Amino acid sequence: MRIDVLTLFPAMFDGVFGASILGKARDKGIVSLNAVNFRDYANNKHNTVDDYPYGGGGGMVLKPEPLFAAVEDLMPEGGQRPRVILMCPQGETYSQRKAEELAAHEHLVFVCGHYEGYDERIREHLVTDELSIGDYVLTGGELPAMVVIDSVVRLLPGVLGNENSAVTDSFSTGLLEHPHYTRPAxxxxxxxxxxxxxxxxxxxxxxxxxxxxxxxxxxxxxxxxxxxxxxxxxxxxxxxxxxxxxxxxx
Structure with a gap:
């Protein structure tokens, strides 16, 4: 699997992608994890990726040009279009079923926003999914993207030491998981x-x-x-x- 994350703060992913289960999965070649600064795709001399909203109001809105250009650059020539996932409080509430669905795809692109919101044309013409990890608002989409990526990667064959672990997790069977015990008795x-x-x-x-x-x-x-x-x-x-x-x- 290939996972690309479009973010203004790629350094936030260094530790997450390099440690624990995700780091081991990347080292094994099971998954490719890349954080891409979409500011690099800005089409103006100041490299701005946001602007004031039409109609007025507080906050700044992410412009469509950098994100469209970044996603198009990440698409393999002649390859299948990736799932483009917008992390957004307005999105579908994330679930284990969604994790299982996403784990079946070869290429995922996550879009992490900041500021007031996204230009609506990003929602309508670029992304395939809008996801929320809960009914609260964070400063950006990076932390939610990390949550989703972790839950997806651990489902890939060969990632977990015990292949049955993901199958019996809470929510995978529709039920919460049973209690666990270990030594001492x-x-x-x-x-x-x-x-x-x-x-x-x-x-x-x-x-x-x-x-x-x-x-x-x-x-x-x-x-x-x-x-x-x-x-x-x-x-x-x-x-x-x-x-x-x-x-x-x-």
């Missing part, structure tokens, strides 16, 4: 559940599934409406709700 009087020490893999998997259902019910009950449960699981949840009626109000 007993710590300050708190013991690891016996089933995890039993060596009975079928029972362990059943316990993990039930714990995922319970955790999702307790913390994100709306997710249960979006997944297909077995008859046995629905009966188990109904019994749980009868025993703990306070969970019905969540």
């Amino acid at each position: 007993s710590f300050r009087g708190w013991d690891v559940p016996d089933v995890l020490l039993s060596g009975h893999h079928k029972n362990v998997e059943a316990w993990r599934r039930e714990q995922s259902l319970l955790r999702t019910l307790q913390r994100r009950p709306e997710l249960l409406e979006q997944i297909e449960l077995t008859k046995k699981e629905r009966v188990w949840l109904d019994k749980l709700l009868d025993a703990q009626p306070e969970l019905r109000d969540r």
Whole structure:
């Protein structure tokens, strides 16, 4: 996979792209990560990339010319057009499903803005996706782009040491992930559940599934409406709700 980030502050990505999972993935040649200063594509002597909005108002607006020129320069000759992703508070709320969708593409271009906003022609004629990582506003699109890139790259084959890790993550199955335990088996009087020490893999998997259902019910009950449960699981949840009626109000 190739990932290009159009930003006015490429140095922000040095540590992120060079360390931990992303750094290892780049070293292995699984992904190419590049931060590009789109100010280099400005078409005026002062290299300005923003201007005052037509109609007046506060703030500055990113001009279309530098971003169009940068994306077009990054497109391989005769190659497939990349997904061009605008990080924006107005965009679609980012999710694990979107990460899985983006991970299937060979080339992603992220556009990180600053100032008041973007010229609308960037939205209408350049980008393919607008994404938001939450209902709040940051000073720029760099941090959200880092979040999305990390969540996408870790899904690529060969990136994680255990290929099953990404498959069983929270949200990948539609549920929150089950609890995890490691050594010691007993710590300050708190013991690891016996089933995890039993060596009975079928029972362990059943316990993990039930714990995922319970955790999702307790913390994100709306997710249960979006997944297909077995008859046995629905009966188990109904019994749980009868025993703990306070969970019905969540």
